[in-house]
Amino acid sequence: MILPMFNPGQGPGSDFVELLRSTSGARADISPTQAGLENIRHGTTIVALKFSDGVVMAGDRRATEGHSIAHRKMEKVFPADRHSGIAIAGAAGFAMEMVRLFQTQLQHYEKVEGAPLSLEGKANQLSLMIRSNLPMAFQGLAVVPLFAGYDLGRSQGRIFSYDVTGGRYEETDFHATGSGGRDARTTIKLGYKKDLSKDQAIQLAIQGLYEAADEDSATGGPDLVRGIYPTVATITKEGFVSIQEEEVSQLFKALIQTKSGDGQTI
């Protein structure tokens, strides 16, 4: 490897994607017609909702290939940097690549410029990355992430949802996307109120995922046999924190207890 030095006025600045392009040339694209669309892994339901001190993000663990379960322990909620997180739904391969690229880009910018991007700047950056995946989205390999973070400038949590064209929409309270997103969203909508506490918000996110798994075949519910539970994380002024799996399992067990105890069939 050689030192990536550029003449003044010619370098990629603080843009990592541009840097990759200028140092390694265009990368080979996978042609979906060759790969066979059904056999590409898809990740499913992710949710995000605001509470008094920040944002909760959560996602189930199932990846599907067509109608079969491809993976049971997939992570869909990642820290983007210290004060923001990204959750992914859609074509798993592209989505995970996008997460890695996004994480590197945020860190790259912070190091080159000496200060982190604003939350708004990060959200826009992600928008561009989704936009560049548009040709793939037309072939059925869409990536639709959720981006959430704690805005240090405004002292509040913020949530951004996206469409396949890179359209960026700021959500006021909560959002859920992926194949079970509709069910999760309805559940959260019914239980949501302003200024939830952290525990209440986590509880609501878990409920949303539970109902999504109940209605949608591609969303994985709590797997009591294997001990696999959805991932939950909070983002506050203190930063991105993953909730321990043990704690999540307790919450799910309690939820199942109430459901079966009441004899509800919903």
Added chain:
Amino acid sequence: MSMPYYVAPEQVMKDRADYARKGIARGRSLVALSIDNGILIVAENPSKSLHKVSEIYDRIAFAGAGKYNEFDQLRVAGVRHADTKGYTYSREDVDARSLANIYAQYLGQVFTHEMKPLEVEILVAEVNSSSEKDELFRILYDGTVVDEENFAVLGGEAEDISQALKDGWKDNLDLSGALKSAVKALEGPERKILPTQLEVALLDRTMSGRVFRRLEDGEVKELLS
């Protein structure tokens, strides 16, 4: 037709080296020490925003003495190299030794082939599980790489500062002790440096992930008292 003057290659190199050294000596010095909880880098720098010490990657830091615009260009190139490598392969594949070699190649190339050598001296430091495994590479304006042990000194008054550090050296110094001896060495016998004129950063051995952190004025003041 006029004949070009003949200048002996020895003379050309010597002139360039003198030029570079003079440029480096104009700036203030800095030191890096391998201590019990990491690598401490202390620079005399009155500016709060133009940094001499900065983060390259998870466990790697960069420091430069000499001409600011030149070493800052090298710093950005280092960040680019590290991020590209970490993205292409894996985060654990990014190491200080390979980065130091790439810097050395570049500086050597500029020194022999360009009109003007770079007036910089740089440090690439990597913190590891114990003080013996820490790496401190000092790279000179002509591409010479020095693999330093325990501590490294950059800048014009390197010799005096090295001597002062060596005299007061103890293995596994704690943060406060190390900072005090670093400041004392930078000050020399006559001068006094205020905490606000220091730029202090630590590659923290006890942390995981990105371990580079800057020590703010208040913390520096407290550690020095």
